[in-house]
Amino acid sequence: MNFKDYGNTLEQSFQKNALAKQQAAFISKVYMWMSLALFISGFTAYFTANSPGLLNLMFTPTGPTFLYYALIIGELGLVFALSGAIYKMTLGLASAIFLFYSFINGMTLAMIFLAYTMSSIASTFFITAGTFAIVSLYGYFTKTDLTKFGRILFMALLGVLLAIIVNIFLKNSMLDLIISVVGVLIFVGLIAYDTQTLKSLGAQINAYERESYSKTAIQGALSLYLDFINLFLYLLKFLGSRR
Template sequence: MDFKDYENTLETSFQKNITAKQQATFISKVYMWMSFALFISGFTAYFTANSPGVLNLMFTPTGPTFLYYALIIGELGLVIALGGAIHKMTLSLAMAVFLFYSFINGMTLSIIFLAYTMSSIATTFFISAGTFAIMSLYGYFAKMDLTKFGKILSMALLGVLLALLVNIFLKNTMLDLITSVVGVLIFVGLIAYHTQTLKNIGAQINEESGENYSKIAIQGALSLYLDFINLFLYLLRFLGSRK
């Protein structure tokens, strides 16, 4: 190896180290936002479930009230806003919308404390967290491109959502079981796919990008947050002990 080749090797190695550091910094920021949102949702869900006055506004003996459905619709609106219009927002507004979404989602998730025992919720949460960590690590370090799997999983998710809507009317136990199993598999795969996608994004941007950097991190946190919550809810169908 001559001096020129040695110099190129050093330059390539240096560039790889810089890129790896950028990716690690970006992913850390994403995880920070996701963890903060999960904490808000968990605390809000527990507080709501133990506040009779708030529960009475959201639920009656015959089922959810208009407020509960309004919160569900509000959640969808906030997710759409963060997904499609976050770059038109100021950073402060994007942060506020994301955290407000996690708060509202916590309120709607309070229903699980009414349906399942606390011990089974805690057990399922830790299993979900462990599964998330394993699949996220896999997505981060995997050499294989997961893009094609991401597209397949996204299409499968649409199928599951359609099946869930149909089963509201059919009330078929077997279909419910199948959608639950498929749902777990889909979100396990999406965790790896989204992590790899965010890692690749981290290689292209750095903190010098200003507010845009933090906005993209918030978008990434939202995608992983949704993956975790949905994985938890699908697992809860299997592992949760009803009251």
Template structure:
């Protein structure tokens, strides 16, 4: 919200396509490195990378405030929060084993990304709506799956030592953060009213 009210920052981020795309690529690089190297880095470096990613993500997501009305952003946020909360509680309390969902959901995310990239060139509104609904389903399921996975890791005591435990907590926070943000963005594509 802050970034969307700063004309200088908006001009910098969205003034040229290269800066915006560069920031998106930087976000992906940070998430990739953080996910792959989290237990190799120091706790301070992991925390800095997580906070840096969150700030960078906030700056790039400021375009949401430029494209959609505040009322539709707020209502979509509350729908997302409710959906996320319910599915996270389901993942936490269910007796069903959701571990089998992992590979299927990973493949579904890859397929979704490919369909979205293809649609950049096709610019097909039907494909955009279909990918939005599929994205909602995938990230709703991922919320339950990731919550159960994090609960199992905590109960099994897989992490050894306070620093490793803190790093695992940050990785869990990143995972759920990505689920929430993606769920929000897909719901906004469906329910959001453009300016």
């Protein structure tokens, strides 16, 4: 190898290392936002479940109140706002909406404390966290292009949503079991897919454009947060002990 070839190889190595550090820094920022949102949701859910006044506003012996359904609709509105219009917002507003969404979601998640034992919720959370970590690491380091699987997963997710709506009227326990199994598989796949997508995005986005960089990290955190929460809820149906 001549000196010129050696210099080119060395330069390529430096560029590769710089790119890897850039990707790692971006993913770390995404995980930071996601972890903060999970903490807020978990704390809010526990606090709400232990506040009789809040529970009475959201639930009655016959079922959820109007406020509970209003919070669900509000959550959906916030997700659509962040997903579709985050780059039209200021960074402060985008951050506030994301954190407020995690707070509202925590309030609605309080119902799991009414249905399942605290020990089973805790154990399922740690199993979810471990699964998330393993699958996310796979998505980050795998050389397999998961793009084609992403399209399949999104189509399967639409099918699950349709099945959930149908089963509201059918109340079929077997269909509910199938939905739960498929739901776990879908969100395990989406964790890997979203992680790989965010890694690729981390190689393209300019860290010096602070506002755009942070907004993209928040949007990525929202995707992984939703993956985590949904995986947790589906696993809870299998692993949770009813009260």
